[in-house]
Amino acid sequence: MTGTDPLANALSALNNAESVGHLTQEVSPASNEIGSVLEVFYDRGYIDGFGLVEDGTTEQFEVELKGAINECGPVNPRYSAGADEFEKWEKRFLPARDYGTLVVTTSHGIMSHYEAREQGTGGQVVAYVY
Numbered sequence: 001m002t003g004t005d006p007l008a009n010a011l012s013a014l015n016n017a018e019s020v021g022h023l024t025q026e027v028s029p030a031s032n033e034i035g036s037v038l039e040v041f042y043d044r045g046y047i048d049g050f051g052l053v054e055d056g057t058t059e060q061f062e063v064e065l066k067g068a069i070n071e072c073g074p075v076n077p078r079y080s081a082g083a084d085e086f087e088k089w090e091k092r093f094l095p096a097r098d099y100g101t102l103v104v105t106t107s108h109g110i111m112s113h114y115e116a117r118e119q120g121t122g123g124q125v126v127a128y129v130y
Contacts, residue, residue: 005074005076006029006031006033006034007033007034007037007074007126007127008073008074008076010027010034010037010061011037011072011073011074011127012073013025013026013027014027014047014063014065014069014072015069015071015072015073017063017065018065018067018069018070021067022065023064023065024062024063024064024065025062025063025065026053026060026061026062026063027060027061027062027063028058028059028060028061029058029059029060030052030058030059030060030061033105033110033126034061035050035052035061036109036110037103037110037126037127038050038061038063039110040101040103040110040111040112041069041072041129043112044101044112044129045068046066046068046069046072046101046129047063047064047065047066047068047069048064048065048066049063049064050062050063050064069129069130070130071129071130072127072128072129072130073127073128074126074127075089075093075102075125075126075127075128078105078124078125078126079124079125080122080123080124081104081113081122081123081124081125082122083116083117083119083120083121083122085122086102086104086113086116086117089102089113089125090102090113093125093128094128094130095130099130100128100129100130101113101114101128101129101130102125102127102128103125103126103127103128103129104116104122104123104124104125104126105123105124105126106119106121106122106123107121107123108121110126113125
C-alpha cells in the first residue's frame with residue numbers, strides 16, 4: 001500500500017467544505033506545497049484567504065472559503081507540460097476554455113498555468129480548480 005497524498009487530502013477537504021457551504025476549513029498537515037497551491041487559489045480568486053495555525057504539535061492552514069470553488073483536485077500522475085502544451089491539459093481537466101486554473105510546479109515555483117504560459121515556462125501539472 002502506498003502512502004496518502006497530503007495535497008489530495010487537502011483539496012478533498014476544500015471540495016467537501018465548499019459543497020456544504022462552510023465558511024472556513026482547516027487543512028492539515030501544513031506544507032510548503034499546499035501553501036503554494038492555496039496561494040494560487042487566492043491569487044485567482046477562489047478563496048478569501050488562508051493562514052497558518054499552530055495547534056500544539058501540528059501546523060495547519062485555516063482557509064477562508066467564499067463559495068467560488070465548483071471543483072478542485074490533484075492531478076495524479078503529475079504530467080509534464082511545456083509552456084505551449086497547457087491547452088491540452090486544460091481540455092482534459094477543466095470544463096471549458098479559460099474557465100478554471102491549472103496549478104503548475106515550475107523551476108520558478110508553483111504558479112497558475114496562466115502565469116507559466118506568460119513566462120514561457122513549462123512544468124508539472126499538480127492540481128486544478130474551477
